[in-house]
Amino acid sequence: MSILIYTESENGMFKKSALELASYARAIADKLRVELIAVSFNHKDHQTLGAYGVERVVQISDPSLENFTALTYAENLASVALANQVNLVVLSSSANAKYLAPLLAVSLSAGYASNVIGLPESFDYLTVKRSCFTNKAYNTCVLDNDINILGLSTNSFGINENHKEILVEDKSANLTKTNFEVERIEKSSGQVSIADADIVVSGGRGLKGPENWHLIEDLASTLGAATACSKPVSDMGWRPHSEHVGQTGKPVASNLYIAIGVSGAIQHLAGINSSKVKLVINSDPEAPFFKAADYGVVGDAFEVVPELIEKLKAFKS
Amino acid sequence: MKILVCISNVPDTTSKINFTNDSKAFDKNGVQFIINPNDEFGLTRAVWFQQKQKAEVTVVTVGDLSCEPILRKCLAIGADKAIRIDLNPTDGFQVAQQLSFLCKEENYDLIIAGRESIDYNGAMVPGMLSALMGYNFVTNCVVLEIKDNFAKVSREIDGGIETVSCQLPLVIGAQKGLVEEKDLIIPNMRGIMQARQKSLTVLPAIESDVKSVITKFEKPAPKGAVKMVDPNQIDQLIDLLHKDARVI
Numbered sequence A: 001m002s003i004l005i006y007t008e009s010e011n012g013m014f015k016k017s018a019l020e021l022a023s024y025a026r027a028i029a030d031k032l033r034v035e036l037i038a039v040s041f042n043h044k045d046h047q048t049l050g051a052y053g054v055e056r057v058v059q060i061s062d063p064s065l066e067n068f069t070a071l072t073y074a075e076n077l078a079s080v081a082l083a084n085q086v087n088l089v090v091l092s093s094s095a096n097a098k099y100l101a102p103l104l105a106v107s108l109s110a111g112y113a114s115n116v117i118g119l120p121e122s123f124d125y126l127t128v129k130r131s132c133f134t135n136k137a138y139n140t141c142v143l144d145n146d147i148n149i150l151g152l153s154t155n156s157f158g159i160n161e162n163h164k165e166i167l168v169e170d171k172s173a174n175l176t177k178t179n180f181e182v183e184r185i186e187k188s189s190g191q192v193s194i195a196d197a198d199i200v201v202s203g204g205r206g207l208k209g210p211e212n213w214h215l216i217e218d219l220a221s222t223l224g225a226a227t228a229c230s231k232p233v234s235d236m237g238w239r240p241h242s243e244h245v246g247q248t249g250k251p252v253a254s255n256l257y258i259a260i261g262v263s264g265a266i267q268h269l270a271g272i273n274s275s276k277v278k279l280v281i282n283s284d285p286e287a288p289f290f291k292a293a294d295y296g297v298v299g300d301a302f303e304v305v306p307e308l309i310e311k312l313k314a315f316k317s
Numbered sequence B: 001m002k003i004l005v006c007i008s009n010v011p012d013t014t015s016k017i018n019f020t021n022d023s024k025a026f027d028k029n030g031v032q033f034i035i036n037p038n039d040e041f042g043l044t045r046a047v048w049f050q051q052k053q054k055a056e057v058t059v060v061t062v063g064d065l066s067c068e069p070i071l072r073k074c075l076a077i078g079a080d081k082a083i084r085i086d087l088n089p090t091d092g093f094q095v096a097q098q099l100s101f102l103c104k105e106e107n108y109d110l111i112i113a114g115r116e117s118i119d120y121n122g123a124m125v126p127g128m129l130s131a132l133m134g135y136n137f138v139t140n141c142v143v144l145e146i147k148d149n150f151a152k153v154s155r156e157i158d159g160g161i162e163t164v165s166c167q168l169p170l171v172i173g174a175q176k177g178l179v180e181e182k183d184l185i186i187p188n189m190r191g192i193m194q195a196r197q198k199s200l201t202v203l204p205a206i207e208s209d210v211k212s213v214i215t216k217f218e219k220p221a222p223k224g225a226v227k228m229v230d231p232n233q234i235d236q237l238i239d240l241l242h243k244d245a246r247v248i
């Protein structure tokens, strides 16, 4: 018996979600007294993983793994899982992890639960709580299979250091021929993505037009935050679709979510609910968002936000 | 080109989410059901292929009789025919397996599903179906072009867009951005009348496996009261975020 995690890296560093995954899986491994194995692709930095509780890392390196492809990555994870009698695989909720999880599940004949929000409630029959109805509710689900896969919700467990002596194993890649080719990747450079951000600053229709978005951008850059928007804002083309958060957009699970000129419609709230702390700035004291907020300021965004930026800059320096 | 669009019947986005007294099931009382929004983006794209590239569009759902109104709506939007696989499914794997039985019979070139349903948020049906079929798969799909036997597909990644090319058959997980909001089709009278004449076939379920079982639903604990800060006291706000919430 052992636990496997897929530790993702980007720009030569493990992602924060990889360290959260290691911390989470470490807690399970301690409970079950089993080994925790990490798999990383084209990334050789075992020290970091050892600091978060990983005992063994399987490093798979190959030039053709440079670009993520779900099928190839899933096949390689499956082969490590089978070679090590793995009965629990834990994945993050990144776009890539969610992409490969169902492929891995079929390949291992495993059960799969996404959006898991905490440690399993029981291991006799693996029982986990997960979010559903786009964060409007939770369900408890039982996975009774030889191998199971859990997808851990971003920012639901936290990162804990736990130093282990780490064993490094290099493994060559399994490469099956496919007719699937990554042609290009366009990344907005220098920007934090909503998925990875600790803080997200979001603007709604209350900002009146795209020409006012410097307020959102300036506040975000002051805080090192990602920028987001409500659905009508992206529908009107003020901002790209990729910034649309909510039930039909992206989920947000940041530590701090700042909503400016967003009314707080049920579909918007659904997507951002799992953010830990919500600050709402809205000129209408009756805006429904205040009911879902932790901190609220009733005021005109065009006055409050510039002052907030200025004072934050002073606070930071 | 034969296209299959997988449709999920979900509660309207404005629905209050409640559960039955024993917490074992979603309480459908007074809830209106809609086509899962991610599926609707996919269906809209499929109808575009039907109109511009002579594709034939079948919609399918795995569900009981109560799902038929949304299948009729899909027909009114423009799908050519509908199939209901008669099973109230237990989990996403079971849905994927039921769909795979149909796909093995019908050999679709393109299978479109939503990247996830807005009720269970499992995010597994399209991926599992592709794996069961041995087809290519792209999820979080925001661009889909087909030429001859080739697809050019873009998917949203964390912080960007990735574009891939691959051969059909292909399964995609559709999401917002695949079509423009203004292109969503609201059925008109003619569409609704035509939908009545189109075929809606009910297929019996084939024995399939279940890999997870939901034992309980619950709602989040009520939130604490909001702390209001005077707009003239921004220093206090920063102090609260720093010392009280510890998020900056």
Ligand SMILES: Cc1cc2nc3c(=O)[nH]c(=O)nc-3n(C[C@H](O)[C@H](O)[C@H](O)COP(=O)(O)OP(=O)(O)OC[C@H]3O[C@@H](n4cnc5c(N)ncnc54)[C@H](O)[C@@H]3O)c2cc1C
Binding pocket: A203, A204, A205, A206, A207, A229, A230, A231, A232, A233, A244, A245, A246, A247, A248, A249, A260, A261, A262, A263, A264, A265, A266, A267, A268, A271, A281, A282, A283, A284, A287, A299, A300, A301, A302, B013, B037
């Ligand atoms: C099927 C479906 C799915 C949907 N999915 C989503 C989704 O995923 N995400 C989403 O966001 N929405 C979604 N919506 C839309 C949702 O119902 C709301 O229409 C939308 O969230 C409102 O956006 P908004 O808050 O920016 O605009 P509005 O509701 O117009 O709110 C603007 C707010 O700005 C405030 N304001 C105005 N001027 C100022 C000022 N000077 N300073 C400060 N505040 C000001 C106003 O008081 C108001 O509260 C969906 C709707 C449907 C039907």
